[in-house]
Amino acid sequence: MIATTERRYSLEEYRAIAETSTEKCEYHDGEIITMTGGTATHSRISRNIVNFLDNNLEGTNFEAFNNDLRIWIPKYRCGVYPDAMVVDGQLQFHDGREDEILNPLLIVEVLSPSTQKYDRTDKFEMYRSIPSLGEYILIRQERPFVELYRKQSNGWLFSDCAGLENSILLDSINVELAMTKIYRNVIF
Incomplete structure (x- = not known):
């Protein structure tokens, strides 16, 4: 992830940039963060998760999404793209926009060397502020290992x-x- 620190951007300016940008970028309370590209392994794992979730949630009230849909986190004024997520019931859109939702139930991040610390700390802190979030999954690429955080009444x-x-x-x-x-077609 590469932050643009020359100036701060309003949410409206970010949205205009994001709609025409050839690169995916997140919004962090005035900063625009350009997302780096992923590896073939990262892409396989993300695809595998979304496909599995989509197939196994058919006929339920749950719906799986890939990393094209942004989550808006009001407390932190952030718009982020998880690798995969599941929503229970109707999507709740931020500002009536169909590209920013407020109500993920389950979020999945595939860890990369450049993002794993952020995904485990600051990003997880932001995610925990989402009232609907019940589970957070972190998936390693270099070996078959998954970390799962489940919301309980007294913490995670x-x-x-x-x-x-x-x-x-x-x-x-x-x-x-x-x-x-998760690791279909991944070679270790």
Whole structure:
């Protein structure tokens, strides 16, 4: 991620830039952050997750989305693009826009060397301010390892899963996700 620090931008200026930009960019309370490209492994994992979620949520009230839909986080005045997410029921749009939602239930980030610290700390702090969020999943690229944070009444419960022979239960959507599905076509 590369921040533009020359000046601060209004949300309206950001939206105008984002609509015409050839690069994906996030908004962080006046700063525009250009997103770096991903690897083939990152892309495979993201695709695998969205495909799995989409297939397994058919006929339910849940809907999976890829990284083209932005989440607006009011408390931090941020618009970010997770690698995948699930929404329960109707989408709640920010400012009536169809490219910014407010109500993800489950968010997935595929970790990269350049973003893993941010995804675990500042970005997770921002995500935790979203009232609808129930689960946050971090997926490593270099080995089969998943970190899962689940909202509880007294905070966030952490668990992890390692090895292709295992699976994780996504409580928020009542789906079991096999590690082999996450890492399909990924070579370690």
